[in-house]
Amino acid sequence: MALITAKWGNSLEKFEDLQEQLVTKIEVDLNPILRTKTALITGSVHYKNLNHVSGKQLEETWPRAKKYLEKAVDRLSGWGFSGKKCMSSDYIVVIMAYCHYLEEEKKASLDWGKLKYWARIVNANGHFGSGSNTVADLDLKTLRDNGVSGLFDRLGDLNKLRYSKKDIIGVQRSSGIYKTLFMALLEDNIGDWEGNGRRIMSRTLNRANEIDEHHIFPKALLKEMRPDLKDDEINQIANIAPIHKDTNLGIGKKRPSEYRHAMSEADLKAHLVDFSDGKDLEENYEQFIDVRAQAIADRLNAFLGLGSDNSDSPLTP
Structure with missing residues (x-):
């Protein structure tokens, strides 16, 4: 976060204002906000990829990041993700926000019904465990290259996901x-x-x-x-x-x-x-x-x- 706030003055206040707005539907911290913004600019959630990004670029992408985060939180809230008691990783918010970006700006055809169940499954099985940034980056790349079906391919055999x-x-x-x-x-x-x-x-x-x-x-x-x-x-x-x-x-x-x-x-x-x-x-x-x-x-x-x-x-x- 320090890299972003150093390049774009007064940005922390904007991030906190959005967080205050989002928590009325899903309890989130600043992480998914900053990771989504980073992903829209670089295609990755890793902050290190912002080293060569200007403060102007950070500021110009903010309205888009804000819009896609709002849409993601609205959708996830409708799917039952009502707070931290229900969500194992806030990277789910990042992936859903990126899906909205792909649909609106890249005209990707997304099956939101399947994405709903994908979100629930990765929430249950600890998909974003250790190495969350790397896992999220692979999910972003998979979405760009292979769409929603690619996300399910990354989950492996669904038969193994049935619980006993x-x-x-x-x-x-x-x-x-x-x-x-x-x-x-x-x-x-x-x-x-x-x-x-x-x-x-x-x-x-x-x-x-x-x-x-x-x-x-x-x-x-x-x-x-x-x-x-x-x-x-x-x-x-x-x-x-x-x-x-x-x-x-x-x-x-x-x-x-x-x-x-x-x-x-x-x-x-x-x-x-x-x-x-x-x-x-x-x-x-x-x-x-x-x-x-x-x-x-x-x-x-x-x-x-x-x-x-x-x-x-x-x-x-």
């Missing part, structure tokens, strides 16, 4: 899988557990601090009653559900077998929580995790169009 419970058990909250699950649950319009009508979706942006990532089997309870469990086993996403912080505080370290009767059965089900057949008992924790992990895998596969029969998937070549 083995892919879910042990996964932690920092993963793209959890963020994509959160997005899928928001699409289901999940509510708080107390049957009080509070919807989680309405609190993911302006009141995101009202949402807690609740341990279904409370951490303190398992530490006391199941000392054989490791932290990763307790903190895995199959034991996590987003609920209102007041509900979470009310539950405290109570056993599921104790607190479940005060909760809405319909809301528990919407969160993929099944306490039947003794799965609300800490001695049956592994059974609960096993069943919920399968439910999570099934919901993710449906959300991503990757069910057991992929013939109806919009991603099928």
Whole structure:
């Protein structure tokens, strides 16, 4: 960023103004704004490629970068990317902004339906993990050379992307899988557990601090009653559900077998929580995790169009 602001005076204020505008729909920092601007000028997200770019060029490209970022955020918001709780990498914003640039200025024919599912899949599988800049540059080049179909070629065999419970058990909250699950649950319009009508979706942006990532089997309870469990086993996403912080505080370290009767059965089900057949008992924790992990895998596969029969998937070549 220092290279850009040094070449183009007072640009930081413009970037921050746009960020303030965008966060009303998707919580982003300055990175996707600066990377998109760099990509429009150089075809790459690497700042080093701006060494020979003048301040005038940086200023002249700003209206275009701003427009494509606004379009990208509008589109991603409509696709369910409502904030950082749902997005594993803000490079997804950069790629979508670049797609709008290709469509408008290069007259590229883009299948936005497939791009929607591409965005969801890369969000889930950690596509932009280590080496994000290099990965993003390859995606940009692929879009220029081979279009949307090329992006899917880079993902490899779609059959490998279908999730099973083995892919879910042990996964932690920092993963793209959890963020994509959160997005899928928001699409289901999940509510708080107390049957009080509070919807989680309405609190993911302006009141995101009202949402807690609740341990279904409370951490303190398992530490006391199941000392054989490791932290990763307790903190895995199959034991996590987003609920209102007041509900979470009310539950405290109570056993599921104790607190479940005060909760809405319909809301528990919407969160993929099944306490039947003794799965609300800490001695049956592994059974609960096993069943919920399968439910999570099934919901993710449906959300991503990757069910057991992929013939109806919009991603099928």
